[in-house]
Amino acid sequence: MSDVLLETRGLHVRFAARHGEIARAVDGVDLEVRHGEVLALVGESGCGKTTLARTIMGLERPAEGEIVFEGEPVRYEGRFLRGYRGKVQMVFQDPMGSLNPRRTIYEAVAEGLRIQKLPGDEAARVAEALARAGLRPPERFLQLYPYELSGGQRQRVVIAGAMVLNPSLLVADEPVSSLDASVRGEILKLMLELVREAGVTILVVTHDLGLAWNIADRIAVMYLGRIVEEGPAEELLSNPRHPYTRALLSVVPEAEEMEQQILQGEAPDPTRIPPGCRFHPRCPLVASGEAARLGIEERCRTDDLALHEIVADHQAACHAL
Amino acid sequence: MTAPLLSVRDLHVTYRSEAGPVPAVRGVSFDLHPGETLGLAGESGCGKSTIAGALLKVLPPGTEVTGEVLLDGEDVLQMKPGRLRAVRWTEMSIVFQGALHALNPVQRVGNQIEEAIETHRTTPAATARVAELLELVGLPARRAGDYPHQLSGGQRQRVLIALALACNPRVLIADEPTTALDVMVQAQVLELLERLQRELALSMIFITHDLSTLSYVCRRTAVMYAGRIVEEGPAEEVFAHPRHPYASALAAAFPLIGDHSHRMNPSGLPGDPPDPRAIPSGCPFHLRCAVVQPECPELDVELWPAGDGRRAACIHVLAGAAP
Ligand SMILES: Nc1ncnc2c1ncn2[C@@H]1O[C@H](COP(=O)(O)OP(=O)(O)OP(=O)(O)O)[C@@H](O)[C@H]1O
Ligand SMILES: Nc1ncnc2c1ncn2[C@@H]1O[C@H](COP(=O)(O)OP(=O)(O)OP(=O)(O)O)[C@@H](O)[C@H]1O
Ligand SMILES: [Mg+2]
Ligand SMILES: [Mg+2]
Numbered sequence: 001m002s003d004v005l006l007e008t009r010g011l012h013v014r015f016a017a018r019h020g021e022i023a024r025a026v027d028g029v030d031l032e033v034r035h036g037e038v039l040a041l042v043g044e045s046g047c048g049k050t051t052l053a054r055t056i057m058g059l060e061r062p063a064e065g066e067i068v069f070e071g072e073p074v075r076y077e078g079r080f081l082r083g084y085r086g087k088v089q090m091v092f093q094d095p096m097g098s099l100n101p102r103r104t105i106y107e108a109v110a111e112g113l114r115i116q117k118l119p120g121d122e123a124a125r126v127a128e129a130l131a132r133a134g135l136r137p138p139e140r141f142l143q144l145y146p147y148e149l150s151g152g153q154r155q156r157v158v159i160a161g162a163m164v165l166n167p168s169l170l171v172a173d174e175p176v177s178s179l180d181a182s183v184r185g186e187i188l189k190l191m192l193e194l195v196r197e198a199g200v201t202i203l204v205v206t207h208d209l210g211l212a213w214n215i216a217d218r219i220a221v222m223y224l225g226r227i228v229e230e231g232p233a234e235e236l237l238s239n240p241r242h243p244y245t246r247a248l249l250s251v252v253p254e255a256e257e258m259e260q261q262i263l264q265g266e267a268p269d270p271t272r273i274p275p276g277c278r279f280h281p282r283c284p285l286v287a288s289g290e291a292a293r294l295g296i297e298e299r300c301r302t303d304d305l306a307l308h309e310i311v312a313d314h315q316a317a318c319h320a321l
Numbered sequence: 322m323t324a325p326l327l328s329v330r331d332l333h334v335t336y337r338s339e340a341g342p343v344p345a346v347r348g349v350s351f352d353l354h355p356g357e358t359l360g361l362a363g364e365s366g367c368g369k370s371t372i373a374g375a376l377l378k379v380l381p382p383g384t385e386v387t388g389e390v391l392l393d394g395e396d397v398l399q400m401k402p403g404r405l406r407a408v409r410w411t412e413m414s415i416v417f418q419g420a421l422h423a424l425n426p427v428q429r430v431g432n433q434i435e436e437a438i439e440t441h442r443t444t445p446a447a448t449a450r451v452a453e454l455l456e457l458v459g460l461p462a463r464r465a466g467d468y469p470h471q472l473s474g475g476q477r478q479r480v481l482i483a484l485a486l487a488c489n490p491r492v493l494i495a496d497e498p499t500t501a502l503d504v505m506v507q508a509q510v511l512e513l514l515e516r517l518q519r520e521l522a523l524s525m526i527f528i529t530h531d532l533s534t535l536s537y538v539c540r541r542t543a544v545m546y547a548g549r550i551v552e553e554g555p556a557e558e559v560f561a562h563p564r565h566p567y568a569s570a571l572a573a574a575f576p577l578i579g580d581h582s583h584r585m586n587p588s589g590l591p592g593d594p595p596d597p598r599a600i601p602s603g604c605p606f607h608l609r610c611a612v613v614q615p616e617c618p619e620l621d622v623e624l625w626p627a628g629d630g631r632r633a634a635c636i637h638v639l640a641g642a643a644p
Contacts, residue, residue, distance in 0.1 A: 185589020
C-alpha cells in the first residue's frame, strides 16, 4: 500500500549476552509506519524499543527479516546506507550525550549536512533548521556551546540537527523523558508542527502513555521483543485489549478510573523468552484463573501467537481475544 | 487538628558559589502533621532537594541557612552535632535523590543495612532485623547476601528505603524516589511507600517534579517556583483545579488520558526556569505567565488564601477570581 512509508517484516535482532546466552531483543516484529503519522512505540524498560529504533535506522543489522523503506528493502552497504540515513534521522535517548560539548550549535547542526555532502548554502540551511526547531532568532544561538543552553533548548538543537536534512522519517527515542514537565509540552508541540508543516513522519519511542495521548495517531505496544497490540491511539487507549496494555495503562497516574494492576517483578529477560504467549507468566488473566475458566490456559502456556485483528485497524496478540 | 510533627518557618537557604551567592530557597514555610504525606513539586532547580537537605542539615559547608525547622518544637537548625546525630535516621531520615548508585558496590546489602542499625556486627538480632527490613520493603530476606550490582533498579530503591527505615524514623523524606525507574517499577515503589506510610504511621515528605504522581501518594501538595512555595492545598485539588498559573502549566503537562482538550494538543510553558542568581522582580513567574497583569512585575506576592485549605501566590487569587 502506498500510504506505508516504512515497514519491518519478520524482524529479529539478537545480541550475545553473558554465559554464551542470546538476547532476543527484537523477536519477530512486523510494523508499519505510515506517511505523515506519529506512531508511538511504548513498553517497559528493556522490551527492545531502542534496539528496534536503531535497527530501523540501519545501526543494527537484523539477524532475520528486513526493513522496507518507500517500497525498497534496506541494503547493508555503504552507498545505500548513507543515502538512507539522510532520509531517516534519529533523536537519541540521551540529549546531553548526543551533543559534543566542544562544538558550537552551528557545528552541531551542520554536521549532518557535511556527512551527507549536500550542496547548497550550509549557513542558510542551519539557520532555517534552528528557526524551525523554535530557536529564534537563530543568529543568537549559532556560536553558543551546549552548556550555555537549557535542557529544552539543547533538545531543540538535537531536533534541528536531525531536521536539517529534511528527512522523511524522524525516529525520536524518549525525546522528552529527561526534560522538565514545563518544557516537555513545548517540545511535543514542536514535533506536531514538524509533522504538519514539514511533512515529516515520526516514530516516537516512549514509556509514557500520556505523551502518546498528546501527539500519537497510532500506538504500538511492545512486550519482550514483540508488538503485542497496535491500533489508533484513541481507540487503543480508551479500549485497550491486550492484558499487558491494560496493566500498563492502569499504572499511569494520568489514567484514572482503572483499577491498578501492578505487574510484579522487573521487565522480563530477553535471554529467556517464555514459551507460548510470552506474557503468560505475568498475565493477570492466567494468574486469576480467568484463562483456565475460558479454557485457553493450555494455549497461553504453549501456543506462541501473532497479532490478529480485533476491530478494524486494531490488532492484538492474546488467546483470550 | 493535632500539633504538627514538623514545622518549617521562613526557611532561607543560600549556597556559596564562585559566581556569587545562590539563593536557592527564599522563605518557605509548611507543616507536616503526624501520619501525613506532603508532596513537594516543581521543576528542576526550584529548590526541592535543598529543602530536604536543610531539614536534616546535610548541606555543603558554608551554606547559609536561616529560619526554623521545628521537630516536635525543637529547632533542628540549632541542634548541637551530638543531638543532630541522634535525630538523623532515628527521628527523620531521607532517601536521597539519585542514590541508586550510592550503595557501596563491594559490600553485601545486608551488611550495609546492619551498619545503618549501627550494630556493625552480624549478630543473630541484627540478621533478624535486616531480614525484617528487607521483607518490609518487599524483598526476600535471602537478598541480604547480594551485592548491589545483582539487584535491579527497583530492588536497589527498595534497599535504600529499607536503609532509611532501619532506625524506625517518624519522618521519611523521599527525594524523587521513582524518577529513574521504569513505569511498572515506579508503580511498585509508589505502592510500597504508600503501604509503609500506612502500616508504620510514617509522616512523609515526597519530592518529585511529576505532579501526577503526587496526587496519587499525597494528601497535601506544595508547588514550588524559584525557591518559594507558590501554591499549596489538597493534592487532588491542586492537580485537578490549580489556582496558580504555574501549577496549571505543570498540571497540564501531564494530560489525563481521555481528556479531549489535550488530544493532539500538548501544552507547555514557554521560556526557561529562572536562574536563582537572577530572579525576576515582583512575582518571579511574571515573565512566563499567560495571564500576567500590569502590576505583577512590581507585586510583592505571598501565599494568599484560595479557599478550602488552599493557598496560592497569585494576584488573581488575591482578586478573588480564578486565573
Ligand atoms: N548491544 C547489546 N548487547 C547485548 N544486549 C543488548 C544490547 N543492546 C540491548 N541489549 C538488550 O536488549 C534488550 C532490549 O534493550 P533496549 O535498549 O532495546 O530496551 P528499551 O526498550 O529501549 O529499554 P529502555 O526503556 O530502558 O530504554 C535489553 O534486555 C538489553 O539488555
Ligand atoms: N552546592 C551547590 N552550590 C551552588 N548552587 C547549588 C548547589 N546545590 C544546588 N544549587 C543550586 O540551587 C538551586 C536549587 O537546587 P536543588 O537541587 O534544590 O533543586 P531541585 O528542585 O531539587 O531540582 P531537581 O528537580 O533537578 O532535583 C539550583 O539552581 C541549583 O543549581
Ligand atoms: Mg531505550
Ligand atoms: Mg532535587
